[in-house]
Amino acid sequence: MLTKKQLDLLELIHKRMQKDGVPPSFDEMKEALDLRSKSGIHRLITALEERGFIRRLAHRARAIEIVKLPDSIAAKYSAAPQTGGFTPRVIDGDRPSSRPSAAAPVSQWGATDVPLMGKIAAGVPIEAISQIETHVAVPGTMLGGKGHHYALEVKGDSMIDAGINDGDIVVIRETSTADDGDIVVALVKGQEATLKTLRRQGGRRIALEAANPAYPAQIYPDDQVEVQGKLVGLIRTY
Structure with missing residues (x-):
């Protein structure tokens, strides 16, 4: 079970990556969630990582990978169906x-x-x-x-x-x-x-x-x- 702030942050990261291909900066996260300091963002990021929703990639700035989404977010941003596609040999x-x-x-x-x-x-x-x-x-x-x-x-x-x-x-x-x-x-x-x-x-x-x-x-x-x-x-x- 995620808290509201954790859900809000996960949805923010997902929307930004869907739009621009990169996650928001910590400053943008702090402003969007109306937090006073970036330490609060660090705690939320750590909580999401510990629960298996995101993965931080080492040695790269702003490198966050979404591993999975809760049903409440996935239902809102369902991926476009794959058509045509590749049938692997x-x-x-x-x-x-x-x-x-x-x-x-x-x-x-x-x-x-x-x-x-x-x-x-x-x-x-x-x-x-x-x-x-x-x-x-x-x-x-x-x-x-x-x-x-x-x-x-x-x-x-x-x-x-x-x-x-x-x-x-x-x-x-x-x-x-x-x-x-x-x-x-x-x-x-x-x-x-x-x-x-x-x-x-x-x-x-x-x-x-x-x-x-x-x-x-x-x-x-x-x-x-x-x-x-x-x-x-x-x-x-x-």
């Missing part, structure tokens, strides 16, 4: 005990080795990915389109309703264009990468939508979102 495999070095790739059993570039957030954006960690073998049938492909390990659960789970490896075809409803790797503000469904919202705005009603859409001016690839496949390890 899932390849099951055994998770190796340790990752091989990022040496030159070696093809195995007719598969193509693609670089595994690191982790991608299926939640809030994380720092942009730029280094090859190793390579993964991907069946040639999964690489249907022409062009360069790469793989990323999924971190988070915001795309679970699209069949993409935390720890999955997603296979991405590098491209700078995408249609509405495509699941893409989007670089936000030139700094952070996220895996989301792309939808254009009239004018010059882009919504990056989760496939989990607990996560609001992240909406940005179109010049702050750069498509870096389109989802073409999924590898799940156990």
Whole structure:
């Protein structure tokens, strides 16, 4: 059970992230909740985190992730239904005990080795990915389109309703264009990468939508979102 102030703050954070893609500052929270000091906001944030409604991300300013919403708030801000969407072609495999070095790739059993570039957030954006960690073998049938492909390990659960789970490896075809409803790797503000469904919202705005009603859409001016690839496949390890 949350107090009224805790509910008010959670709804404020949710509304601001749904509108602008970032939470309000502590000063904005203090003013909106009519509190005298930011220490009251710190206590409310800590209480929400302890109850599992939000998560604070280390080493980033104003980095708050909404993990879940109470029914009273979720009913008011239900996520737009996902249409079109991606039906993942899932390849099951055994998770190796340790990752091989990022040496030159070696093809195995007719598969193509693609670089595994690191982790991608299926939640809030994380720092942009730029280094090859190793390579993964991907069946040639999964690489249907022409062009360069790469793989990323999924971190988070915001795309679970699209069949993409935390720890999955997603296979991405590098491209700078995408249609509405495509699941893409989007670089936000030139700094952070996220895996989301792309939808254009009239004018010059882009919504990056989760496939989990607990996560609001992240909406940005179109010049702050750069498509870096389109989802073409999924590898799940156990």
